[in-house]
Amino acid sequence: MNKRNKVKQLNRSADHRKAMIQNMVISLLRHERxxxxxxxxxxxxxxxxxxITRAKRNLDANLANLDEQKKNAAILHNTRYLYSHLGDQEIVTKLLKDLANRYAERVGGYTRIIRLVNRPSDNTAMGILELVDRKTQDELKAEAKAKREEKKPAKKEEKPKKAKKEKAAASN
Structure with a gap:
């Protein structure tokens, strides 16, 4: 009997289940869907x-009543906790810098599940898990375009080069 056991087993061993959930959460935080x-x-x-709630603990509003030494210790502890549970520095950085600020005013409910049509092969209920205030596809494209434009070096003037080529052709 499976009494007083709240863990959803998902027909997997404990290690497999833990790794699968960790990978799903990392993918959710990376792609936001x-x-x-x-x-x-x-x-x-x-x-x-x-x-996400743990990441929000690093915000200044939550640490306002602590002295400087305890504040630094709390920030370090929360950062190490997130890194130990996620294992990806890029995701931890995104979580602490972007997502914690995005959900600073929200008390909970950072994600939603949108149900899809059942999978045809085995009739399993499928769905999409996404972050609530995520950016739309158009906003992401606009940001990527802006980043690309910032990285491009300033174009050199091409007109003087053409003039040099014309002079060289005229002299020959």
Whole structure:
């Protein structure tokens, strides 16, 4: 009997389940949207919500009543906790700098599950897990375009080069 056991087993061993959920949460935080079965998404959602709440603890408003030494210790502890649970420095940085500020005013409910049509092969309920205030595709494209334009070096004037070529052709 499976009494008093709140862990959704998902027909996997504990290590496999932990790795799968961790990978799903990392993908969610990286892409801000993932697609999977609803049962897996429900488990990943609870884990992701706890991770985002932990990241919010590093905000200044939550650490205002601590002295400087305890504040630094709390920030270090939360950062190490996130890194130990996610294992990806890029995601931890995004979580602390972008997502924690985005959800600073929100008390909970950072994610939502949108149900899709059942998978035809085995009739499994499918869904999309996404962050609530995520950027739209158009906003992401505009940001990428702006970054590309910033990286481009200033174009050199081409008119003087043409004039030099014409002079060289005229002298020959």
């Amino acid at each position: 993932i697609e999977s079965s609803v049962a897996k998404l429900k488990v990943a959602r609870s884990y992701a919500e706890r991770i």
